[in-house]
Amino acid sequence: MSMTEEEKTRYELQSYMFKALAHPVRIQLLDRLKTRSWCVCELAVEVGIDKSVASKHLSQLKEAGLIDDEKRGTQVEYRLVAPCVLELANCAVGMVLENRKRKLGLA
Amino acid sequence: MSMTEEEKTRYELQSYMFKALAHPVRIQLLDRLKTRSWCVCELAVEVGIDKSVASKHLSQLKEAGLIDDEKRGTQVEYRLVAPCVLELANCAVGMVLENRKRKLGLA
């Protein structure tokens, strides 16, 4: 309604970012990248999915600016760009759990 | 693969939280709730969507523990529970934009 183009863009950018985080596999990938760089094949095995699927998830995380990649021979190493995101994720799970506790307490 | 049940649950909880934030309309709703409480009908008009759609988005945000509601006569007022989420959202958009800038700089 009374929404400027700039506001609209901002809402879309923000949701785009969160969309990248809105999948358990992508969270798990970020969690693995917390300690060191991993190549796609390693991550695929670790998470238990096809390499093509892993590649697509990683691509989405990269588009959102959360990770970055670097070619090393035949393999591509991905690394975490914004480690703060994971603390953010932990904060998130804390919030959900607290909410559930609260609900159970009332009900 | 080497994933415990506890880890799996955590990844799902975290992604569940982010999924609630992964839609421009829900971000906009949170943005409106930043200043004061709003009822569903107000928000629906403000955002320019049907009241049923607004109700469903709000329900999802509530399930994630981001907002809470209270009945007042025939209407339901929603209010923000975790204001920190919005700073988080701003941080997110900053990250994406910075990433794009960086990419444009290189390309």
Added chain:
DNA sequence: TGCAATGTTTCCATTATTAGCAACAAGAGG
């Protein structure tokens, strides 16, 4: 060059998300 290893892209089938309308539920007030 030939071949193996690694990633990405394309395609398809399946599932999930979303919007909007209509039906329904709960209160408020005459």
Added chain:
DNA sequence: CCTCTTGTTGCTAATAATGGAAACATTGCA
């Protein structure tokens, strides 16, 4: 009781997201 207002839920059609297989591209190395 009747009706108006407000929200929620059920339903359907349209769209988006996902996984996996296969094709393709790139690199390293014998």
